[in-house]
Amino acid sequence: MLKHSAFLPCALVSFVLLTGCGVTQSPSATVGPAGPAGAPGLIFLNAYTATLQYVPTDVVTYQGSSYVALATSTGVAPVGATASATDWAVLAQAGATGAPGAVGAVGAAGPQGIPGLSGAQGPAGSPGTAGAQGAVGVAGAQGVQGPVGPIGLTLQSSYLPNQQYAARDVVLYQGSSYVALAANMGVAPLGAAMSGVNWAVLAQAGATGATGLQGPAGLTGAMGPQGPQGAAGPQGMMGLPGATGAMGPQGLMGLQGSTGAMGAIGQQGTPGVAGAQGTQGPAGAAGAQGSQGVAGSQGPTGATGATGPAGPSGTSAVSYLQNRKLGVQGDSFSALFNNAWQNVVTSRTGMTLAVQEAHPGKRFDTAFECWSNPAVGGMLGPFTASHNLSGTGGTCAQATFGISDGTLFADSLANVDLEVIELGTNDQSTTLGQLGDATNSGTYYGNMRWVVENYLNAKPTLRVVMVTLQFNNFASAATNQQYADATVAYGNSIGIPVINMFKLGGVNAISSPVLLRDGAHPSDFAFANFYGPVIAQQLQTLF
Numbered sequence: 001m002l003k004h005s006a007f008l009p010c011a012l013v014s015f016v017l018l019t020g021c022g023v024t025q026s027p028s029a030t031v032g033p034a035g036p037a038g039a040p041g042l043i044f045l046n047a048y049t050a051t052l053q054y055v056p057t058d059v060v061t062y063q064g065s066s067y068v069a070l071a072t073s074t075g076v077a078p079v080g081a082t083a084s085a086t087d088w089a090v091l092a093q094a095g096a097t098g099a100p101g102a103v104g105a106v107g108a109a110g111p112q113g114i115p116g117l118s119g120a121q122g123p124a125g126s127p128g129t130a131g132a133q134g135a136v137g138v139a140g141a142q143g144v145q146g147p148v149g150p151i152g153l154t155l156q157s158s159y160l161p162n163q164q165y166a167a168r169d170v171v172l173y174q175g176s177s178y179v180a181l182a183a184n185m186g187v188a189p190l191g192a193a194m195s196g197v198n199w200a201v202l203a204q205a206g207a208t209g210a211t212g213l214q215g216p217a218g219l220t221g222a223m224g225p226q227g228p229q230g231a232a233g234p235q236g237m238m239g240l241p242g243a244t245g246a247m248g249p250q251g252l253m254g255l256q257g258s259t260g261a262m263g264a265i266g267q268q269g270t271p272g273v274a275g276a277q278g279t280q281g282p283a284g285a286a287g288a289q290g291s292q293g294v295a296g297s298q299g300p301t302g303a304t305g306a307t308g309p310a311g312p313s314g315t316s317a318v319s320y321l322q323n324r325k326l327g328v329q330g331d332s333f334s335a336l337f338n339n340a341w342q343n344v345v346t347s348r349t350g351m352t353l354a355v356q357e358a359h360p361g362k363r364f365d366t367a368f369e370c371w372s373n374p375a376v377g378g379m380l381g382p383f384t385a386s387h388n389l390s391g392t393g394g395t396c397a398q399a400t401f402g403i404s405d406g407t408l409f410a411d412s413l414a415n416v417d418l419e420v421i422e423l424g425t426n427d428q429s430t431t432l433g434q435l436g437d438a439t440n441s442g443t444y445y446g447n448m449r450w451v452v453e454n455y456l457n458a459k460p461t462l463r464v465v466m467v468t469l470q471f472n473n474f475a476s477a478a479t480n481q482q483y484a485d486a487t488v489a490y491g492n493s494i495g496i497p498v499i500n501m502f503k504l505g506g507v508n509a510i511s512s513p514v515l516l517r518d519g520a521h522p523s524d525f526a527f528a529n530f531y532g533p534v535i536a537q538q539l540q541t542l543f
Contacts, residue, residue, distance in 0.1 A: 377440025
């Protein structure tokens with residue numbers, strides 16, 4: 001701890017021994033012997049500070065008075081509950097406040113001081129009493145007209161491709177806002193056509209927050225009333241022929257019927273000489289039917305005649321699916337198992353698998369996360385190959401083929417004739433909702449509508465087929481059927497075919513231990529003999 005040396009001004013020294021204060025030692029004086037050491041002087045340390053250590057003879061000021069330390073202490077204020085008569089003693093008590101002195105004359109203005117540092121904001125003072133209303137001042141002269149301000153932005157709501165936009169128009173597009181830099185129509189704020197001269201980002205959409213924890217499954221609702229009888233489904237595949245039954249016992253021999261008497265066969269007469277052909281006489285009455293003669297022996301086989309000329313070739317029947325391009329949007333049924341069901345479908349129909357987006361855990365509401373990860377019901381952006389897929393640890397590039405980074409959704413369908421949407425198994429905890437739910441409602445019906453309508457809007461000529469979930473142990477059989485029926489109902493409502501795997505897939509509580517490998521996914525045998533063939537047969541029936 002720093003200490004301060006005592007300092008006494010020259011004016012208070014009674015006898016000056018040295019010449020440091022401007023007084024000269026008398027030349028005739030004799031220096032006497034040194035006196036004894038005096039008692040330690042007081043050391044002035046300015047205002048009291050609670051963090052400093054004080055020792056005896058230290059002097060501080062505190063609340064207008066000065067105190068001298070009697071003992072070593074730290075954090076013991078000279079006045080208060082912690083103070084002790086053995087720690088501090090009053091050196092000079094603060095005097096009473098004197099009467100205000102007369103106001104002195106105003107001194108000359110001193111030079112401008114260096115600006116000090118801004119002090120801390122003081123506490124707000126109590127509101128003063130409102131002053132009396134002043135008299136209304138004389139109206140000032142009319143000010144000079146200010147310059148015209150810059151043209152403001154015009155909000156035009158969500159972007160519409162068929163609307164003409166002027167410079168400084170503002171639109172919302174895929175969660176971000178954009179300002180038009182030039183007049184344009186049909187040029188979306190994102191994509192190759194934007195070229196940086198038509199639009200500029202005004203406010204970028206925030207990143208999507210982390211997915212919340214899975215909530216507990218809700219209680220199964222009460223069974224609804226019986227719906228009307230649906231239309232008869234297509235004829236199912238013919239089952240395998242059953243084993244031949246065992247031979248029944250030999251029946252009893254019936255009674256021999258009586259044989260009629262056969263007449264004797266007469267001898268063949270000798271043929272007479274053929275007479276000349278007479279005139280055709282009138283037809284005589286038909287004679288009685290003679291008895292059947294003995295069959296003659298088999299004559300020799302005649303020589304084979306020459307082969308006639310080949311007839312014209314008939315027209316070959318060609319399936320609609322032959323040489324068509326197949327696209328697949330699916331979950332782990334499509335992503336895993338080396339394209340097991342897709343290979344069955346392509347080999348039986350003659351189609352080629354051209355584009356596929358599939359990864360484990362995919363739901364309808366995450367079907368388009370590779371397209372700039374839009375919110376449910378939002379617009380799709382360009383394909384982002386580096387996007388990390390939710391719940392799988394992989395990227396979009398690893399979960400797709402046939403799509404390049406930066407491709408627009410409509411362009412990805414240019415080489416697709418038929419799109420199969422195989423989703424629903426992972427959606428059974430999503431609120432079911434009802435037909436007509438909005439695409440951003442977050443319900444199963446709304447999510448299905450969002451996915452299908454994006455495909456149909458991007459390519460109206462695309463043939464879309466939905467495949468329902470099949471029986472699985474992710475939920476009860478009643479829940480499985482409820483979501484499969486919802487998929488069928490939605491497909492019927494917009495006129496697209498639905499392959500009901502819950503109804504046609506052949507998996508149930510009895511067969512599932514053999515046909516499912518883990519309570520959900522088909523075994524290799526089931527993919528090759530049930531799941532794949534059902535989809536192929538249904539596609540051939542539809543097209």
